[in-house]
Amino acid sequence: MKKLDDFRLKLGNNELVPIMVGGMGVDISTTELALVAARLGGIGHISDAMVPAVTDRLYKTKFVKQKLKKYKYNANNDDKSVVQFNLDNLAEATKMHVSKTMQQKQGDGMIFINCMEKLTMNNPLGTLEVRLKSAMDAGIDGISLSAGLHLSSFGLIKDHPRFREVKLGIIVSSTRALNLFLRKTARLNRLPDFIVVEGPLAGGHLGFGMDWAKYDLKILTREVIDFLAEKEFSIPVITAGGIFTGSDAVEYMELGAAAVQVATRFTVTKECGLPDKVKQKYFKADEDDIEVNQISPTGYPMRMLKKCPALHSGVAPNCEAFGYLLNAKGSCDYIAAYNAELAKHPTAKKIIVKGKTCLCYHMRKFNCWTCGYYTYQLKNTSLKLENGDYQMLDAEHVFKDYQFSVNNQVKLPEPEVD
Numbered sequence: 439m440k441k442l443d444d445f446r447l448k449l450g451n452n453e454l455v456p457i458m459v460g461g462m463g464v465d466i467s468t469t470e471l472a473l474v475a476a477r478l479g480g481i482g483h484i485s486d487a488m489v490p491a492v493t494d495r496l497y498k499t500k501f502v503k504q505k506l507k508k509y510k511y512n513a514n515n516d517d518k519s520v521v522q523f524n525l526d527n528l529a530e531a532t533k534m535h536v537s538k539t540m541q542q543k544q545g546d547g548m549i550f551i552n553c554m555e556k557l558t559m560n561n562p563l564g565t566l567e568v569r570l571k572s573a574m575d576a577g578i579d580g581i582s583l584s585a586g587l588h589l590s591s592f593g594l595i596k597d598h599p600r601f602r603e604v605k606l607g608i609i610v611s612s613t614r615a616l617n618l619f620l621r622k623t624a625r626l627n628r629l630p631d632f633i634v635v636e637g638p639l640a641g642g643h644l645g646f647g648m649d650w651a652k653y654d655l656k657i658l659t660r661e662v663i664d665f666l667a668e669k670e671f672s673i674p675v676i677t678a679g680g681i682f683t684g685s686d687a688v689e690y691m692e693l694g695a696a697a698v699q700v701a702t703r704f705t706v707t708k709e710c711g712l713p714d715k716v717k718q719k720y721f722k723a724d725e726d727d728i729e730v731n732q733i734s735p736t737g738y739p740m741r742m743l744k745k746c747p748a749l750h751s752g753v754a755p756n757c758e759a760f761g762y763l764l765n766a767k768g769s770c771d772y773i774a775a776y777n778a779e780l781a782k783h784p785t786a787k788k789i790i791v792k793g794k795t796c797l798c799y800h801m802r803k804f805n806c807w808t809c810g811y812y813t814y815q816l817k818n819t820s821l822k823l824e825n826g827d828y829q830m831l832d833a834e835h836v837f838k839d840y841q842f843s844v845n846n847q848v849k850l851p852e853p854e855v856d
């Protein structure tokens with residue numbers, strides 16, 4: 439019986455354990471989590487989502503405060519187009535996060551950064567260019583382009599000295615999106631080094647409509663592999679979304695995948711950035727506690743725990759401090775939804791905005807409990823304690839369970855004694 443460790447992922451000259459821990463935005467996939475994956479010979483991700491807010495928390499920088507101070511005068515103005523990110527600060531924050539991570543890296547694995555195009559930051563191309571180039575400057579091993587078609591992304595960095603050396607890949611949910619991307623990159627004579635096919639059972643934003651349940655990761659993976667073979671492109675395909683055990687992973691490897699990207703099982707590890715009490719919510723979730731909704735202002739559906747505080751909240755937009763989802767015109771669907779609700783209840787002390795949420799505020803506060811489809815099975819991966827909570831897991835334990843388990847088994851941790 440095969441186990442995932444019987445396979446290896448070849449990326450250029452690197453031979454890796456075929457496990458990639460997916461990027462989880464706003465520091466849910468922390469430096470510590472990425473370091474474990476790299477130490478054990480796989481690939482870990484950090485994320486560049488809201489990185490100035492992340493370095494403020496981790497390294498006591500003051501980027502958010504400075505931005506708010508500069509633009510506070512605009513707080514009552516619905517037009518946020520003046521609220522621009524300082525590109526030098528953005529570069530500094532990104533370099534700080536990446537270099538502090540890379541300096542600690544040990545082992546034969548790699549560390550990539552997840553970079554979402556939908557983080558438009560009131561200047562989509564300008565800020566994206568800075569984010570990508572700063573990560574490359576600071577020594578990142580690879581970049582996973584996500585949440586968007588990324589038709590301009592390779593062009594933005596084509597003159598960077600590391601353009602042909604750093605591992606570049608994209609996350610797609612259809613051959614159509616992949617085809618559009620490859621046509622663009624072909625013009626630069628630079629193919630991606632890997633492609634992640636993400637299916638409908640993943641956490642975070644989904645690359646499908648609300649008809650996500652119609653799609654099947656096995657079929658999508660096969661389609662992408664066949665499409666690449668037809669074009670005679672030899673690019674490793676990494677498959678993601680709902681791969682819960684080592685045996686699930688082996689099924690995909692036998693189908694022709696080069697590796698798997700996994701995330702949900704790592705949300706309940708000590709190294710994951712979610713607060714402990716939120717990790718317990720993930721452990722305790724039942725199947726009907728989870729929904730796919732449309733409250734993200736990005737327009738993509740997102741999978742979430744129904745009880746998370748990001749739902750039915752009505753915080754006032756604070757784009758002067760954050761503003762990560764402001765489009766090129768300085769607006770965001772949450773501002774529109776908030777203002778519509780405010781107009782209906784002008785004297786109310788507290789309003790509730792049902793259709794959309796302020797993702798910046800709630801991600802920053804770890805209030806948006808986005809999760810994968812199989813979150814309700816996490817309780818079967820650990821030990822229940824006397825107080826009803828579950829024992830937190832070591833990321834190494836989860837990684838090795840994917841690597842070595844057979845027969846769809848999940849290895850439980852040794853009981854911890856305090």
Ligand SMILES: Cc1cc2nc3c(=O)[nH]c(=O)nc-3n(C[C@H](O)[C@H](O)[C@H](O)COP(=O)(O)O)c2cc1C
Nearest residue numbers: 460461462463584640641642679680700701702810
């Ligand atoms: C809590 C959480 C946050 C996520 N955030 C992001 C993100 O910021 N960017 C992204 O490209 N994918 C994100 N994802 C998707 C994962 O990187 C990964 O591809 C997917 O969840 C794998 O499926 P699994 O969770 O069933 O293992 C997130 C997933 C989870 C569970």
